[in-house]
Each structure stands twice: as C-alpha cells, then as structure tokens.
Amino acid sequence: MEKLLQIIDLQKKFELHILNEKQIDALHQVTCDVNEGEILALTGKSGSGKSTLMKCIYRTYLASSGQILYRTAQGEIIDLATANEHVVLRVRKTEMTYCSQFLQVIPRVSAMDVVASGLVARGRSMEEARSATSECFERLSLPKELWDAYPSTFSGGEQQRVNIARAMISRPRILLVDEPTASLDLKTKDAVIEMLLDLKRAGTSIILITHDEHTLTKMSDRSLHLENGRLKEVVYA
C-alpha cells in the first residue's frame, strides 16, 4: 500500500516568550505514517500530544523540526512542516480538511449556509450544495427548524453536528477529525461513525482522535498510542 503521509522525527516545542522564555515540549521524535484509505486513530491521555500532532499535520502548529511528507493526488510530495503557505492553502482547499472539537463560524450565517458554502467554494452550484447539506443534516438528525438558524445559538451537540457536516461534505482526500463523537448521544454517535465509514469507503483517509472506546473499535484500522508527546505503541484492529 502507498503511504499517504509520512511523519519523520517530528518535534514540537512551544516557546513562550512572554512567560520568561518558558518551553513546553509537546512532541518528541514522532515517526509514523498513514496509509492510503485507512482510518488511523490517535489515542492517549489528555495532554499526551494527540491534537498537537494533528495540528502540526494541518500546519495550524509549526513543527519545530522533522518532516511531514504528504503525497498529493497528483503524486507530488509536499513537506507540510516547511512548505510555502500558498502550497499549504492549496492542499487545504483541495485535499485536506480539519474538523476541530469546537465549531468556529461567522456570526449570523445559517447552519445551512455554513455547510453549503464549503461546497460552493469548491465549485458546486448553490442548489446542489443545499440539497447535499440537507441530506447530511438529515442523516445526523439535526432538527429541521435549526437549519436556517445561527449555529452560535446551538447546543454543544448541535454545533458538533454542523461542524462534522461541514468537514465531511466536501469529501476530502484526507480528513483530520478531533473527537467527532464527543457530546453526542449513542444514536447520533453511530450516525457519525457510519458517515465517516462511508467516506472511507469512498476513498478518504482519516486520522481520528477519540477517547471513546465505542468509536475507536467501530472505526479504526490502526491506532497510535501517545504518552507525554512520545509514540508508545501501535495497535492493529
């Protein structure tokens, strides 16, 4: 199987200049890879470096050293740790999506438009985008009366579903998803898992962070266990 992502000796230190140059070592020499089409889970206690690793891959965090080699659909190899920002933006726009734990949206844009605009930005018509969004909301059983409301007024679980819908709808080549099933009831959880598995069947590779055993066993092909910023073990499902 071809490697989609190869992470080599990744280190992340936070240097806090405003706190007397305090240093926090978040990741030490992490080396791992992601196969095309697999679901790779990152597990470990809070503070073990799971989200840091994910954010380094998405370049929300700048790696301190090491390489994050990503192979694009065209077969080009890009080091996401050091690539030009415009190259990273292009990868984000066309291939890689990140779904954070918390929804961040523009105020006063309806849930429907928040999700649909992602598809429109990728060149689909508004009508198509809206119908795809409706379908997605239905599967996530987001109450219909909320579709035209503003997500900033939603409950945690409702926001979470809007967030997931927005990330999944563009069918990225690689999806980074942080705690997708936290704050959801069991039925909705299963709907999310089912949708993520659908994406996988359609060819998306997924990196998943979860604390939830149920989600982990149902989804992951392989999981990497992190402890204090170090890779401890690899577990095969």
Add this chain to the structure above:
Amino acid sequence: MDNNWLLRVQNLTKIYGQATPGVLERTGPLANTNIDPKTGAVVAVSNISFDLYPGEVLGIVGESGSGKSTLVQMLYFDQEATSGEVNFKPVEDGKINLFDLSNQKKRYTRNHLMGMVYQNPRDGLNFRFSSGGNIAEKLLMANVFHVGKIRIRGTDLLTKTEVPVKRMDESPARFSGGMQQRVQIAKAIANNPPLLLLDEVTSGLDVSVQAKVLDLIRGLQQDLGISMIVVSHDLGVIRMLTDRTMVLKHGHIVEQGLTDQILQDPQHGYTQLLVSSLL
C-alpha cells in the same frame, strides 16, 4: 518562487522626515521604537515585502502606529512611498513598478483596478453627494458615462450591500455608521476591481452591524473572488476573513503565516502578547 502572484511588494519603506543612512537599522522592534534617535525621523513602514495571490485574503495586524494603514495607503497612492517596488499583474503584466507610472496611469490603476474602504467613511465618501452619486463618481472616473447604466449599476451595488435602494438619492451623512460603511464598500467594488483594500472597516461599529459588514465582505470574496488586504487590530475580524496574516510592529513584519497558525501557535513574543490579550 512561483509567479502566480497578483500583487508583489518589495522593500516598501515610508519615512516621515530625513532618510539618513542607517535609519532603518536604528529603528524597528529590536530598537523598540520607530523614531530615529539621531534625526527624529519616523519610520512608518520599513522594508516590507510580500506577495498576494489571486483570490487570497491577507490580514495585517498590529497595534496603533505599527504602520498598517500607511502600508495600504501607499498601495492606493494616497501616500508617496519613500522607496520600494510594487508590481501588480493587471498593470503591464506586473513588469513595471507602480510608483514609476505616470500620474494618469496611477489614477487609472486606482480607479479601475483597486478599491479602498477607509476606517472613516468620510475619507472614502463625499458627503455632499448622494449615495448613488458617490458610486457614480467612481464609475465616471472609470469612464462609464451613460446615466442609465450608472443608475442600474448603482442600484445593483446598493442591493448587494443591503443599503435600501429607495434611499439612494440621500447623502450618506444621513445614514448610520454601518450603512455608510456599506455604501463605501459598494463604491469600492463598483468597477469590479481585482484588489480591494480594507482599512479597519469594522472599528467603531456595534457588533450586530459589524457582523453584517463582515458577512458582506466574505460574500463578496466568495462570489467575486476579489483579492483583499484586510487591515485590522481586531484579531476576531482577521480570523474570520483572512487566509494569511502578517503581524507588524514599529513598521516591521515580525511574523507572518497562515492565519490559524498565527492565532494558535504564534512564534514571536509580540504576537504571543497580542493573542493572549484576546478577550
């Protein structure tokens, strides 16, 4: 480096006062001042270089006096640069320094190819004209003379920016701050410019109006694919609108990167201070 940029800025500098040798070394974040201790000259913008890509939104943040506004004002020819080069693809395929253009060509570039929205609507609008008249002014400068066409375009733009069309013949002086700002945006985009410069457009507006203006700007960016430079000291505005961000201090770029990286993993002490001061 690839060649896909729309706007390329190289070593742009603005000094108020005497530009003596070594002035740039004596000022900046390391010297912790933008005033030359030797001559008292103020270095507003010091050796700034960056590229802007088509369809990209670039944020510029920094505290008051860091040089943000001076930078965009130079790009819009409101202020003369002390030195530096700006190339812009729509003008001679980017092969000429905009500052070397004749005044006539500068005016053409400003009126046809750029739009500017100022913090204070009085800088961007003429309050003695009606709102429609303000838009017409921009269109006239770009050689659109047909009154009917101007009227139609004006109506279009005001509808797009959600200014009540029936108030088109009133002076913006009688509008609220948010409405004035929206008239200004309508005027700025009247000629479909490939580049829009936005200087603190939401400062001083209350949050609900601010949300409306931001939403409008995002919509324009999405529908028309205009490249934008957004100057703001409000990190929330920067987060919402921009792809990339430059952080300015004492006229220097202290840090630049993807906007989410700047906000979540700031590298420079000054940026860390800004981000940690966020409410």
